[in-house]
Amino acid sequence: MRIVAIELHRVALPLVRRFETSFGVQTTRDVLLVRVRADVGDGWGECVAGAEPVYSSEYTDGAEHVITNYLAPALLRAGSVTAESVAQQLSFVVGHRMAKAALETAVLDAQTRASGQSFGEYFGAVRAAVDCGVSVGIAPTIDELLAEVDGYVADGYRRIKLKIKPGWDIEPVRAVRDLIGDLPLQVDANTAYTLADVDRLRLLDEFDLLLIEQPFEEEDILSHVTLAAAIATPVCLDESIHSALIAVDAIERGATSVVNIKAGRVGGYLEAVRVHDVCAELDVPVWCGGMLETGVGRAANVALAGMENFTLPGDTSASSRFYADDITEPFVLVDGRLAVPTGAGSGVEVREQLLAEWALRAPVTLR
Ligand code: SMG
């Protein structure tokens, strides 16, 4: 295809409840949506970067800057672009995977809409609906945490994930385990611990958790190797996994026995599929992470999670987990699952009216 224009939309969505993690409290999502206008038709992509560089080095304004000044001009100049060519065409820019992923996804959406193929078909999804988990933030009190978890159990979620940090770990996990019985439970530390905490983290073994996600900092594969050898709970990397190459390295070194796959973190869905594939070859199960996506990103995540080796429930919750309404038709949980969209491309439509209503500013068009 030939790309005629690239539109950058900035939209603010209030969260239905505060979301606290070890790196801060979020009450709204400031999202960058990208529309590629091509000779074959349009496509949408969502940039998963947060408003501030406190979770990942990428953040929304930074992503918009690198897209405006480097990535979009390269694709607009390229002449011919396909979803399969984007990564190579953008490889002159180091890093900025979330920004690159947004563009690649928009190109993939345009390409597959034009050919009539769904994202699920393109990725090789083998299931029509995916098991869904929910990620639960740090709460002001254990009682408030239990009330929130109770609501998600009533909604039908098939797995609970608790955010933990030093000072909010053993007690909340014990209370939630007592509340939910044998419903699958896992924890996510978002890099809040150090090797000095190994004895504390070992106390989690008693709660029969599916996994502990990213206890140590992103660059520190070695400490995860040490922890994995010291505790029974499986260690799962999230922030550290920037590519299929790193996934293989971390698995072979014994740092991770389960992998959280997020397309934004690895530079797009094509690389996410490769991470899935290398993990499958190494017999390592994967699950789909979440970045509080709107329906645009959620649709693609659910399609990805339809692949064979996504054997654990993902952070693919319903739109209502974070938002009162969604920028696309909302994703609704049915029996603890979300249906993989079957329409061409991502299979969802951006509601232009809401896009205009929720806009932080007028869209920018790059040509
Ligand atoms: O989309 O359901 C979701 C959020 C899941 O907890 C979630 N994501 O580290 O896994 C993670 C966090 C990162 C998001 S906070 C920026």
Ligand code: MG
């Ligand atoms: Mg995580």
